[in-house]
Amino acid sequence: MHFGLLLEDIRSRKKKREIRCREIEVLTIMHPMNLLCKVAISALALLGLVGCSATEHGSAEPRVESSQQQKSSGSVEPAPGESLSLSVDPCELLSVEELKPHGEFIDAGRRELGGARSCVYQRSARGGHQGFVVALNVRDSQGIESVADAGGKVTESAVGERNAVQSANMSVGDCTVAMEIDDSSRIDVSVNGLPSVDVTCPIAEDVARLVEPRLPDVPS
Template sequence: MTKLLTRVVLPLLAGGALLAGCTSTQGGTASPAQSPSATESGSPETSSSSTGGSGTQSITDPCSLLEMSDLSSYGEFLEPRKQTLGGARSCSYQQKIASASDDQKVIGVNVRDAASVDQTNDTGGGVVDRDINGRKAKEASGGSAVAGCTLALPVGDSSRVDVSVLGAHSADEACQLAEAVAKTAVEPRLPKG
């Protein structure tokens, strides 16, 4: 029973740790992230990057970026859970397990309206650059402490969508799975510039 409890609770606690590690706080007074400056003179925002300048505001449902059918080749998963965690709109899928000895992965997407990929925090294994279908992303591995990984995909200049995997056998396995899910399911559904 203790082993089963550990297998269920540990991934959830690790998920909280990874989500907390992917946010940053700054002192000062809160203000809108995209308030127009005097030099913009009302012209529409443009960006020279391939990710465009529209940001994540057009993503109304985080579960629209990752559906249960996208995960069928990785096992059987429970219905998605939508919530707000660490300032991110989140949709996560918990893997069903047959026995306490099975790995129980949690795969999710986190829409961060006010955090760029440059704000991706090191969660133990470093932050490295990745290319996901031509989109310049950042990968934060949990290292040896946490078998998890977050892959941050830029959407505009100041927002991002994270693909997170927890509860894998190792952080390397979690990062491989996060990259595969990002390439085949999440990135193709993100707003383009």
Template sequence: MLAAGLLLAGCGAQAAPPASDSPSPVPRAGLAALAPCDLLTSVDRSTAGLTSLGKAKTIGTARACDWTETGLFGLTITLDDTTSLADLRTGKGKQLTVGRHQAFEAVDRSAGDGTCAVLLDAGRSASAQVDVSNANFRDTDLACRRAETVAQLIEPKLP
């Protein structure tokens, strides 16, 4: 009888919603609150063609995360709290808008070197950068497609 009562009591309880691996926007606490390696969920990594976890590193004073797909390409996401997009807009490339962020695609297509970077505005003096280098240093268009895909995946999480 007690077991039946417990079973019936559980029937009226609300079930917890299933866990989701989809990205949810990060509260606007600023770039300093983000960890570069945490910006890509497992679903995001799969979408980007990444099969492994990234490795945290520092580039100057900026925080970064590296992913390497041996024989295919390397990807780095860099979060810089001290350098704005305006400061990074040098050289060849084109203006973009990624989601609600201004961006700049830094690429020299005439070099055909299989590298491309998408730089995103992340506040007054902050930026996020997605760099892709193909292992064979060819197919710059593919490198840019990869960089643009990752930029779109991380953009909702940026301040």
């Protein structure tokens, strides 16, 4: 009798171990963080936004957190008199699925550098395609009138009924569409890493059209 119970206990533990092993395999497939880090560092290098986490075994890896991991930390409710842009989380405005017409993208994570709260998306270079970056940059203290000439030209435009300007860097091919949030803040849709503004500007314009309806109304 005692031997039968012991045997049953051994079988039960073995079954639990097998289930746990399968769970670990599934989690490994669903969260390929090593691959994400390797691809994201190339994306962030194009924007000068590379950072490293603590190292192990003598090697450093970029610390890249997805927008889903930090979703709740990207915006706050603005107080009276503060920029309306504080209510905007750039990582809630766009998904990698919506970028599929322009290639296969990964969410390379959230950044807060250079005076902007940013969300970065990297197009994969697999299959012989050229990799490039799409970034959404919320600037809480800079309106569209402060968009700098990036070496090409700055032109006034509109996205929907929202005031915007476009800045194109003819020498390196980068393009930015900056949309008004209020008088003192804006959101930049930037495309970097392709050789010609003839390619990057249409992508930036397309992404801006996706993002614009999700922004708060401009105060009248």
